[in-house]
Amino acid sequence: MSAASIDESKKPIGVFDSGVGGLTVLNELKKQLPGEDLIYLGDTARVPYGTKSALSVTRYARQAAQTLVDRDIKLLVLACNTVSAVAVEPLQVALPNLLVVGVVEPGAEASCKATRNGHIGVIATESTVSNQAYQRAILTRRPDATIQAQACSLFVALAEEGWHDGDLVEQIVAKCLSPIIKASSNSLTGMDTLVLGCTHFPALKASISRVLGGDVALVDSAETTARYVAGLLSDRALLNEQSEGQVQFMVTDGPERFARVAPCFFSGSVEPSAIELVDIQHFGG
Template identity: 50%
Template sequence: MTVLKALRERLPHEDFLYLGDTARLPYGTKSPRSIARYALQCTQELVERGVKMLVVACNTASSVALPPLNEAYPDLPVVGVVRPGARAGCLATKTRRIAVLATESTVRGGAYQDAIHELCPQMQVTSLACPLFVALAEEGWTDGPIVEGVAARYLDPLYAKPPEDRPDVIVLGCTHFPVLAPAIAHVAGHGVVVIDSAATTAQEVSECLVDDGLNHPRTGSGSVRFLATDDPQRFARVAATFLGDHLTPGDVTIIDL
């Protein structure tokens, strides 16, 4: 939803169809095989509904599912969130030391390390799994002593190092984490740049739409429709935290994959 929010801000004239696989989340603790299968099933539903571009708005799914998605849908432009975040991190660092905060699955798969080293082989990358951040974000706990305490515990291995060995860039490698960005930045301290992969993904989507001639010609506001696989009440509540909009369960269409 942080990616959807960034997309709507950058591309207000486009129509969006958002599918939240609420019956099977979190993806971050699932096996790569299951994640790829879920992503293919979700994409089939969206393709049948006529999407012109697919944004895989999940770091875990982006780290695993892009190759099978590109193979299954060769004519569909697909944008993930890993490469834009990696590129932004490489551009922002002055010390060539980058930290990636992500889910267990994303860290285990090494997607950010691979993407960063492909772009900038000399970078030093430290990846940390921060699973409690997902729960905090979905509960709407985005600031305060509990959030900063959890952030401090996760970041302690990084900032217990001598100053010259600490990363000067943190890439938020999970699309839940941007709502916690102010708390994470406060704990990290002055001089540390926090990269929001949602904003960098929205920039890449905008560029791809223009390059492929797919951008909508209208000047007015586009629409957004919401699909979910379970529990419209929870979906609507969580959406309020991430989107800043008020949704009701009636705004959500439940589908069966």
């Protein structure tokens, strides 16, 4: 390995999300790639992205990407399904020398590998479901797949409030999942795989699994994205071999609230004083 590639491998990974949900991806990256330095940027001033136009989301993503590029990252992870659905290709074009990874493609790939009968469910926010990014990605890999998609935006609020389990949470989960469960029961082959198509949703994984039963495989886009990043860095000889990497946090608003909500999604310590407040809107989009 050349000196140049050694230096490149020591650069951090940038992780971008509209808020706190992407911390589930950060958590998996830290778990699967403990030697990597990670920089997380949450655009908390403009969350949620799900109600914004594709044009606005792409502009925000460009601004965030430039902020992280200025920190000399080696790879950018778009830890947001809304951003991944509309902005991966524009960013790859705008940043041809940077590896850009979204969460949709790894999640779709994992669901196609996990399903036994080709009947796959997708739950996400309303914008991700209506964009049909997961549906397209799954059908590209498996044209014969049967896909049921359901918006479960209420899960975002549950996750952020720390309501992850218990009877009430399971009742809400069951109510939200009832359309996709009914559609599956009316089909010839029942759904055997469900994609958690929002980075908030892994926080509710145990409750979702209890409602659906153990026969339905849950595909966590955070886990699959981290595995994909690990493979990509290994293939490019860009793995950082240090024993333990550092994690930095940046937000565009409300570092105190970010620190308060972070433990719902991230297992490490997040102190308000260690969170950098940044302005990314001065970048053109």
